[in-house]
Amino acid sequence: MENLQIPDQIKELIGDEPYYIDDIGKSESQVILFSDKVLKIQEVSDESVKEIQVLTWLEDKLSVPEVLVSQVEGSTHYLLMSKIGGNMACDDIYMANPEKLVKALATALRQLWNVDLFSFKPMMTLAKKLEIAEYNVLNGKVDMADTQPATFGANGFEDPHALLRWLVANQPDEELVFSHGDMSLPNVFFKDDHVSGFIDLGLAGVSDKWQDIAIVYRSLVNNFAGVYGGKTYAGFKPEMLFEALDMTPDWDKLRYYILLDELF
Incomplete structure (x- = not known):
């Protein structure tokens, strides 16, 4: 200090x-x-x-x-x-019990989506996010080394410019809600299996609900696979999240928003 x-x-x-x-x-x-x-x-x-x-x-x-x-x-x-009390969603206590974790995350997502948008101004709709993504690409702010392994390279996109062009050409319809914007596991806290709070809300705003689902899904897959820190955990299956949400997975939207996030 x-x-x-x-x-x-x-x-x-x-x-x-x-x-x-x-x-x-x-x-x-x-x-x-x-x-x-x-x-x-x-x-x-x-x-x-x-x-x-x-x-x-x-x-x-x-x-x-x-x-x-x-x-x-x-x-x-x-x-x-x-300081928000409780533990991050990626804490060992939750990672060791994936069924309980996805149910808690589903509750957290619903809390976000149930926020009344009356009087809320910041918009993070797809048009706005693509505008920010374009700025990041044109100003060299995309770190290709800090992306999912398959995003760029032989079986992916040539570079961020190519990814941006694809995102612009393949925009999905939106289901607008209040969105966290970066709903990865370290940004959600639980205490006694209940949501105790949310942090890092600089990208929050009115956005497609699949934005949040996609980032939660990617974060679950990566954390259970040991991408961060090297420790792997057993028991997680992708369908568990959607069963907890009582939703049918839209794999096209999930892929779209995961790819969009690569430019942030």
Whole structure:
């Protein structure tokens, strides 16, 4: 912490509290965890600004972190929030019981989709997401090494430009709901098998419900296969998620939104 330039207002609130650095997840932000608070340090962006708006709007609708201090200094955004209780959905306690995990995730998804969209402004419809994806492609912000193995290469797309062209040409119909935007397992917390909260909502907005399903599905497959950390878990079958949701899987939409996320 001594090497970080923390704004004085935040220093006053964290004092000399013990902390540790969060190294779970794929965020480019630096996340510092205290006993009851979280400090997120990241480059100023539309996403970092929108996260404040989303958290403020959701404070009486879903369990999300409370914004304690949001401060910009130069090109750096410092966000001090309350800490969500419970454990990440990728914690061993849940990964060891896939049936219980998918049921809890289905409940979390329904909580998101049941949020009343009245007065909510941020739109993350497919048109908006493709606009952001195009910006990322044209500005070299897509890391091809940080994608699913089959996305690019001999049996995939030649490059992000080719993937973007395919996404534009194959847009599916949308079932609009309130969407988390990055519904991977580290961004959902459970306590006593109940949803205790959601984090990392910078991509949240009105979007197709299959956006959330696709990211949950990919995250489940990757986590059970040991893609993150190397530890594998037994017992997960893809159909379990859709049985918990009481939905028929739309594999075309799942593939589409997983591919779209490669450009973010």
